[in-house]
Amino acid sequence: MLLLYAPGIEGRQQPVINLKGYLVGNPITDPKFDENFQVPAAHGFGIISDQIYEFSFSFPKAAMQHCKGDYVNPVNQMCAEVLQTVNSLISEILDAHILYKKCVFSAPKPIHDAMARKNLLEESVELNEAPARPAIDCLTYGYYLSYFWMNNKMTRDALGIKQGTVSEWKRCKRELPYPYDMPSSIPYHINLTMRGYRALVYR
Numbered sequence: 001m002l003l004l005y006a007p008g009i010e011g012r013q014q015p016v017i018n019l020k021g022y023l024v025g026n027p028i029t030d031p032k033f034d035e036n037f038q039v040p041a042a043h044g045f046g047i048i049s050d051q052i053y054e055f056s057f058s059f060p061k062a063a064m065q066h067c068k069g070d071y072v073n074p075v076n077q078m079c080a081e082v083l084q085t086v087n088s089l090i091s092e093i094l095d096a097h098i099l100y101k102k103c104v105f106s107a108p109k110p111i112h113d114a115m116a117r118k119n120l121l122e123e124s125v126e127l128n129e130a131p132a133r134p135a136i137d138c139l140t141y142g143y144y145l146s147y148f149w150m151n152n153k154m155t156r157d158a159l160g161i162k163q164g165t166v167s168e169w170k171r172c173k174r175e176l177p178y179p180y181d182m183p184s185s186i187p188y189h190i191n192l193t194m195r196g197y198r199a200l201v202y203r
Contacts, residue, residue, distance in 0.1 A: 021197045021198030021199060022198075023201075024199065029189075033186075035071070036070065036071050036072055039053070039067075040053075042086065045098060047093060047098070048063075048086055062082065063083065066082060067079040103135060103139065103140050130147055131144050132144075147170070151169055
């Protein structure tokens with residue numbers, strides 16, 4: 001969005017917008033870098049040991065030595081074997097926040113425990129599917145509750161949703177026909193930061 005405004009700001013078009021920078025949360029930068037940096041990051045956070053990441057005589061299968069910086073496409077058998085160990089360790093943590101408990105992701109799936117959700121379902125529209133229910137101390141528990149809130153009759157009435165327009169609201173509806181035509185955001189960051197805009201990127 002900032003790229004749309006930048007030329008107008010520089011051209012002093014009215015009204016002048018005094019933008020100083022931009023904020024990006026949980027962005028995909030570039031698959032090549034995002035996936036490759038997971039292994040060094042996991043080592044830095046202490047998820048994988050020095051022995052697995054770096055070479056040692058007690059553990060000669062080291063990621064740095066055999067993978068040559070490419071942790072996505074194994075270049076040899078030794079690299080493939082050590083990455084299997086690394087990926088197994090990384091799979092034990094929650095990608096979104098490594099300090100949080102790893103729980104089921106609240107994505108839609110068939111209802112198996114409808115009786116346990118009786119109170120929620122009674123106040124909701126007729127639902128075809130609901131997300132898996134995580135433990136109450138999980139980060140994703142709020143996402144689970146949001147599904148029932150979004151499909152609650154009172155919520156829909158308050159938001160003025162016309163009956164019949166949307167049968168069921170879902171979080172992260174993957175089947176929406178959006179084209180994924182921006183594989184890398186690096187050129188956009190370069191464009192904006194070279195223009196003097198400050199960037200705050202967080203995960």
